[in-house]
Amino acid sequence: MPEDNPCVSCGACCVTYRVSFYWAEAEALGLPEHLVEQLNPFYACMAGTNAAKPRCQALDGEIGSSVGCSVYAQRPAACHEVQAGDEKCNRARQRHGLPPLPTLTANSEA
Ligand code: SF4
Ligand code: SF4
Incomplete structure (x- = not known):
């Protein structure tokens, strides 16, 4: 993950949503x-x-400070x-008291 990626100091989506998938995907991904x-x-x-206050167990670190995904x-x-x-990102960030990020587009040079 690049160091300028805002996700490395966020992690909000990993503690907001249920991350579900077809069962076979887990095996395929290992x-x-x-x-x-x-x-x-x-x-x-x-x-x-899958909890009222989700926190993916693969997430290391502190939300809004420094995080990493162990998988x-x-x-x-x-x-x-x-x-x-995107919309889901900024909804998660808002829920955890983090400011919204500008919407990234394919043409963005930022
Ligand atoms: S909420 Fe957005 S910025 Fe934070 S980790 Fe998820 S995608 Fe990255
Ligand atoms: S698997 Fe990694 S990226 Fe996905 S929710 Fe868990 S910690 Fe976040």
Whole structure:
């Protein structure tokens, strides 16, 4: 993850949403069993995210300060879908008292 990536000092989405995926995705990605919670015969989620106050158990560090994903290379598609500056990102940041990020576009040079 590049050092100028705002995610390294955030982590809000990892403590806001349930990160669910088709069960077979966990096996295909090689996610450790203890980090996966089965929801039903078809779906699973990252452990810790199916809670009233979610916190993905793969997340290290302190929200809004310094964080890292211990399974970054294997993280499920749902994690890739949240992009810094998109609506889901800024909703999560707001929930954790962090200022919104400017919306990033494909043409952005910032
Ligand atoms: S909420 Fe946004 S900035 Fe924070 S970690 Fe998620 S995608 Fe990155
Ligand atoms: S797997 Fe990594 S990127 Fe996805 S929610 Fe957990 S800590 Fe965040």
